[in-house]
Amino acid sequence: MNQIKRTHIPLRREEIRDLAHHFRERYAGWPIERVAEREKIILLRGPSPANQGGFSNVTIEEDSDGLLRPIPAIVINTAYRTPHGEPVPEREIFWHEFYHSFYSPASNDLSVDHDHYSTRGALHAQEERRAQEFAAWMLVERLALGDTPHDLAERYAVSTDLARIALQSRTGQTGFD
Numbered sequence: 518m519n520q521i522k523r524t525h526i527p528l529r530r531e532e533i534r535d536l537a538h539h540f541r542e543r544y545a546g547w548p549i550e551r552v553a554e555r556e557k558i559i560l561l562r563g564p565s566p567a568n569q570g571g572f573s574n575v576t577i578e579e580d581s582d583g584l585l586r587p588i589p590a591i592v593i594n595t596a597y598r599t600p601h602g603e604p605v606p607e608r609e610i611f612w613h614e615f616y617h618s619f620y621s622p623a624s625n626d627l628s629v630d631h632d633h634y635s636t637r638g639a640l641h642a643q644e645e646r647r648a649q650e651f652a653a654w655m656l657v658e659r660l661a662l663g664d665t666p667h668d669l670a671e672r673y674a675v676s677t678d679l680a681r682i683a684l685q686s687r688t689g690q691t692g693f694d
Contacts, residue, residue: 528620530686533647536620537654549611558589558618562607564596570610571597573618589618599678609652609675616651617644649679650686657683 528536544552553560571593577585591614597605621644657673657680669680 527643528647530650533616533651534654534686537651540615541655541658549608552611552615553591556589556615558591558615560611561590561592562595563592565594566596567594569597570594570605571614573614575618591615591618599676601678603676603678605676605678606674609656609679612652612655613648616648620651621648649682653679653683653686660684660687 544555547555550560552558571591574590574592575587576590578588580586591611593607593610593614595607597610599605653675656675657669660669660683664684666677666680666684669675669683670677673680675683
């Protein structure tokens, strides 16, 4: 039986910016617990030795009318650190995984395996970049002339890695000191 695969058109940088602007206006100043409750997301936290900040998943539950409905969940690794050993704030992980929950396709919809190569790695890396850009637009509101990643990290309580992405996505700068 042939399966029809859903076509996914990734969001462009401008669309990611606009999407983040929409959610930032809606949830300005809200703690992630309240956002999760409003968006009907199951939010779980805990330390993990895994080398990832978190993950998102969607489970399917049957409601009282017998209809199947998706339930998004975000799991935050509270022990996660950047490759430089810097702790990553939970809200940074939350917004990254929020993007994946609603705007990244399932990995099996993205990849094509051939006899000698696969597109899985490249497409996964692109979606990770998009999720990081979304989190950067959510959490770093404004840049000032001469800002460095360290300035932004302190001002907005984000990792310097995310601050560097904020600089890159807005100015094309590398953000390296």
